[in-house]
Amino acid sequence: MTKKIKTEIIIHSGPEKIWEILTDFHAYPTWNPFITDIRGNLEEGSQIQVRIEPNRGKSMIFKPVVLSKKENKELKWLGKLIFKGIFDGEHHFELIDHKNGTTRLIQSEEFSGFLVPFFNLKNTEAGFRAMNQKIKELAEKS
Numbered sequence: 001m002t003k004k005i006k007t008e009i010i011i012h013s014g015p016e017k018i019w020e021i022l023t024d025f026h027a028y029p030t031w032n033p034f035i036t037d038i039r040g041n042l043e044e045g046s047q048i049q050v051r052i053e054p055n056r057g058k059s060m061i062f063k064p065v066v067l068s069k070k071e072n073k074e075l076k077w078l079g080k081l082i083f084k085g086i087f088d089g090e091h092h093f094e095l096i097d098h099k100n101g102t103t104r105l106i107q108s109e110e111f112s113g114f115l116v117p118f119f120n121l122k123n124t125e126a127g128f129r130a131m132n133q134k135i136k137e138l139a140e141k142s
Helices: 015-023 025-031 122-141
Strands: 002-011 035-039 049-052 060-062 065-070 074-080 088-097 103-112
Touching: 002 122, 015 088, 015 103, 015 122, 025 035, 103 122
Parallel strands: none
Antiparallel strands: 002 103, 035 049, 049 060, 065 074, 074 088, 088 103
16 A cells, blocks of 8 residues: 655755755754754665654654765655555655755655555645745845
């Protein structure tokens, strides 16, 4: 079973500024309402530690592996609950430069595994939207 969440927002800024905000993990606790902490080396194949705090939900820590890092374009990681096949999530940030001073930020996650039907992902989607909005505010004010 799979489920996918996809959110997007138009930001009046170039992808370089958004990428800077997105990859400055040390600053996450000061602004990010959903992913409150990320630690580790942001390189393909590296394991990182991600703490999420969904609104009206329980905080969780995952240790995903970075699948893709394309500067100013894409960041993707794959996390799993205990071991592969139970509840896996492939998280994806994509930046699309419209070449007119705006960038589309797409944040999505595809969940798979036999526990997927038992998870309500509404809080997660709301967290993505809140995070997107904060990135927009930060990128547009500087």
